[in-house]
Amino acid sequence: MNPKNIFNEPLHIINIGLEGFAQDLHAAGIDVIQLDWRPPIGGNTRLAALLANLDDEN
Amino acid sequence: MIVKTDIMPSFYQDSVILMRIAGQIRQRPGVQEAALFMGTPSNQELLRQIGLATAEGTKASANDLIITIAADTEADAEKAVVAAKELLKARRQAMDESHEYRPRTLDSAIRSMPNANLVSISVPGAYAKFEAMKALRRDLHVFLFSDNVPIEEEIELKQEAVKRGLFCMGPDQGTAYINGVGLGFANVVHRGRIGCVSASGTGLQAVAARVSMLGEGVSHGIGVGGRDLSQQVGGIMTGFAFKALAEDAATEAIILVSKPICIAVKSKIEEIIRNIKKPVIICCIGTSDFNIDGAISVRTLDEAADAAVAVLKGQRWLPNYFSDHQIIKDKLDQIRDRDALAGSNILGLYTGGTLAYESHLLLESFLGTVGYNQAKIEDHLHLILDLGDDVYTVGRPHPMIDPQKRTGMILEMEKRKGVNILLLDLVLGKGSHENPAEPLAAAVREVHNRFRKNGRPFAVLASVIGTAMDPQDYNLQIKQLQEAEINIFPSNAEAARFAALLVKPELYDQFVGSDS
Numbered sequence: 001m002n003p004k005n006i007f008n009e010p011l012h013i014i015n016i017g018l019e020g021f022a023q024d025l026h027a028a029g030i031d032v033i034q035l036d037w038r039p040p041i042g043g044n045t046r047l048a049a050l051l052a053n054l055d056d057e058n
Numbered sequence: 059m060i061v062k063t064d065i066m067p068s069f070y071q072d073s074v075i076l077m078r079i080a081g082q083i084r085q086r087p088g089v090q091e092a093a094l095f096m097g098t099p100s101n102q103e104l105l106r107q108i109g110l111a112t113a114e115g116t117k118a119s120a121n122d123l124i125i126t127i128a129a130d131t132e133a134d135a136e137k138a139v140v141a142a143k144e145l146l147k148a149r150r151q152a153m154d155e156s157h158e159y160r161p162r163t164l165d166s167a168i169r170s171m172p173n174a175n176l177v178s179i180s181v182p183g184a185y186a187k188f189e190a191m192k193a194l195r196r197d198l199h200v201f202l203f204s205d206n207v208p209i210e211e212e213i214e215l216k217q218e219a220v221k222r223g224l225f226c227m228g229p230d231q232g233t234a235y236i237n238g239v240g241l242g243f244a245n246v247v248h249r250g251r252i253g254c255v256s257a258s259g260t261g262l263q264a265v266a267a268r269v270s271m272l273g274e275g276v277s278h279g280i281g282v283g284g285r286d287l288s289q290q291v292g293g294i295m296t297g298f299a300f301k302a303l304a305e306d307a308a309t310e311a312i313i314l315v316s317k318p319i320c321i322a323v324k325s326k327i328e329e330i331i332r333n334i335k336k337p338v339i340i341c342c343i344g345t346s347d348f349n350i351d352g353a354i355s356v357r358t359l360d361e362a363a364d365a366a367v368a369v370l371k372g373q374r375w376l377p378n379y380f381s382d383h384q385i386i387k388d389k390l391d392q393i394r395d396r397d398a399l400a401g402s403n404i405l406g407l408y409t410g411g412t413l414a415y416e417s418h419l420l421l422e423s424f425l426g427t428v429g430y431n432q433a434k435i436e437d438h439l440h441l442i443l444d445l446g447d448d449v450y451t452v453g454r455p456h457p458m459i460d461p462q463k464r465t466g467m468i469l470e471m472e473k474r475k476g477v478n479i480l481l482l483d484l485v486l487g488k489g490s491h492e493n494p495a496e497p498l499a500a501a502v503r504e505v506h507n508r509f510r511k512n513g514r515p516f517a518v519l520a521s522v523i524g525t526a527m528d529p530q531d532y533n534l535q536i537k538q539l540q541e542a543e544i545n546i547f548p549s550n551a552e553a554a555r556f557a558a559l560l561v562k563p564e565l566y567d568q569f570v571g572s573d574s
Contacts (some may be wrong), residue, residue: 003302004223005175006199007278011239011413014167016189017180017203018072024488025178028246033171036160037181037189038070039120041096045184052412 059090059128062111062135064143066123070096071146073182074121077455079145081462083127086141088134091451093126094142098182100206106451129322136426164192178241179228180204186229187211194218194226201241202228202283203447209290213282216294224466225302226295227281232259235266235279242281243458243489246527250275252366253309255299257286257316260446260485261359263523264342264550265315268363270525274370277309287319287327287342297330304334311337311366315359317415318344337369343416358416360549379555379569381548386570389545389556395515399478399560402515404428405471406442406481406554407464409457410523413483414444417554424558424565440561442481443467458490465501472508478515480505481557486524486535495535499542506543518543519557521550 013032015022025032040048059480061340076094083092093110095101105111105126115124125142129135161167167228168174177193179186180210190200192213202215207229219226227234227241228299234241238249245263247270256262256279266276280299287293296314303309312334319327319342331338331350338353341362348355354365354375361377366518368375380386390396404421408414414430421440429441431449443450445457445464471477480502484494491497502518509516520539527530547553559565 003199003225003298004197006225006236007302007306008237008308009175011176011236012171012174013241014164014171014174014177014193014198015180016164016177018074020074020489021180021203023177025239025241027240028488031171033166033167033174034158034160035164036162038162039096039182039185040188043409044120045099048188051188 059130060132060135061110061112061126061128062132062139063114063124063126064139065097065114065118066143066146067120068125069146069150071123071149072180074455075149077460079142079149081455081460082145083138083142085087086134088125088130089138090130091128091245092138093124093548095453096120096122096182097122097124098122098184100182100184104453106207112537138435140364145390164189164196169195174198176201176236178203180242183207183229187215190215190226190229191218192221194222194224194346197222197224199225199236200227201234201281202226202231203242204228205230209285209288212285212289213294216286216291220294220298225280228283230285231281231283232280233262234281235262235276237278238276240488243430243485243487245270245487245523245525246529248273249277249527251277251308251310251370252313252541253277253303253311254279254313254315255282255303255307256280256286256314257282257295257410261315261317261341261343261412263485264410265313265363267523267525268360268549269367270527272363272367274367277306278303284317287316287323289320289322293319293323293327296327300327300334304336309336311339311369313339313341313362313366315362315412316342316345317412318342324348337366339365340368343412344419358420358549358551359412360551380552383570386556390559393517393545393560394543395408396560398515400563402478402490402561403474403476404440404442404479404481404557404561405474405477405559407467408442408444408483409464410483410485411444411446413485413521413523413550414442416550417481418442420551420554421558424555425561441477441564458485458494461494461497463490465497468498468501468505471505472512472514478509478517478559479560480516480518481553482518482520482544484520484522484524484535484539486530488529488534488560490530493530493535495530495538499538499544502539502544503542517545517560519536519545519547519553521547523550
């Protein structure tokens with residue numbers, strides 16, 4: 001059972017949340033991009049949960 | 059006392075930065091408390107719990123920033139609000155001026171990073187599933203630091219991950235390593251041949267750091283989240299991680315790290331391990347008697363690292379109470395008022411949850427009942443506290459980031475009758491405080507002076523989780539602790555056993571044995 005495209009390949013990381021984690025990765029020379037994250041749907045967690053379930057597979 | 063609230067509409071900032079700024083505001087003259095929170099439902103509840111909920115604050119939405127100050131006078135509160143806003147705006151301006159592109163959605167991030175293979179998520183728990191599921195459905199591995207994720211959501215995420223051949227490392231996972239690169243709170247370690255599957259953040263840090271200091275290295279450390287080995291989750295990610303590491307050419311031995319696991323899951327994990335051809339070291343603190351031919355079952359985190367390194371070197375590994383008996387004898391000779399410490403009580407103040415738990419179990423095995431994370435502290439008990447537990451971090455940063463909670467408790471030690479032995483951990487690495495030894499040493503030095511003045515015996519024992527490659531100069535951290543008369547041990551287990559030895563000197567023969 002090989003996990004997809006991760007072992008022994010360069011890491012390319014999207015960081016959502018605490019900026020410090022992205023800064024540490026960047027300082028270590030890792031390719032990282034920080035998302036300008038805000039709570040979705042104005043912070044309505046119930047709607048966010050519904051949207052998560054509706055989110056179609058790409 | 060005046061309580062003043064100001065709202066910054068549609069101004070989002072992450073919790074670590076907000077807590078840091080709140081910490082700066084608290085230092086201002088006349089300020090008694092400062093709370094900076096986004097207006098999410100859980101934060102509104104938190105403000106109620108800490109008595110800082112105001113009519114203005116409750117109107118804020120999840121996208122609005124609430125600044126609430128408790129101060130001696132109206133003027134002090136007003137000045138503190140202005141200062142907080144200035145700090146926030148300066149931060150925002152610095153970010154804008156950096157010209158760094160920050161996409162607003164995961165899909166736009168993927169467009170600018172089409173080769174992305176992992177998403178690290180540390181948003182509030184209520185939104186974690188939303189973001190993590192999106193990432194998994196785009197075939198991206200997930201490191202999920204967020205806590206307060208409902209267990210049903212955890213199961214859904216992990217099922218989706220395994221179906222797609224992806225890792226979902228968390229929720230509530232503090233540390234992971236992929237290709238030797240640390241994620242979250244992580245020590246900088248050598249890349250090497252030892253793979254880890256860990257349901258514990260600090261447990262993984264302790265094992266990875268020791269493996270690295272012993273000259274070996276970590277291939278991958280798959281953090282699975284503290285609940286993965288519970289009956290409900292059933293070890294979904296642990297099983298997947300074991301199979302992945304079993305097939306990984308870079309991994310030659312595998313260590314499992316966790317707190318106790320439930321019996322039903324234990325037999326499932328045993329079955330998986332039985333089919334693995336590589337050496338496996340099992341360190342489930344509090345769960346023993348694994349029945350697997352060829353696997354090594356160990357009691358403590360240091361033993362896990364030592365056994366893995368020995369196996370890879372083709373050496374036989376045998377457990378030991380202390381790695382160097384001569385050093386223990388020398389340390390005993392150096393302890394001030396050693397005889398007077400016999401029969402004392404121990405207070406353990408920990409920043410690492412698994413380290414605290416490990417000490418709790420070890421001390422109970424030698425000394426009988428030991429209190430653990432009890433809200434009401436009884437003077438007559440030995441007591442171990444995990445200060446990273448939710449009980450102690452309400453509205454405050456984790457003690458690995460902010461040492462104030464622990465130093466405050468150390469400075470109050472003299473109030474605890476009979477508690478003369480202090481047991482500590484110090485966790486270095488990315489994410490931790492930039493110089494954690496400094497405030498810890500200052501507090502301990504002060505208590506040494508007070509106890510000495512009163513003719514009261516006092517001993518402080520600690521271990522440092524770290525490597526020479528960590529951002530906080532490892533040797534300087536140890537030097538600062540030693541200068542404050544803190545006895546440093548090579549591992550948490552040895553520090554805990556030494557504490558037991560001070561309380562009960564008759565353990566000497568058992569610990570140091572016939573070569574004494």
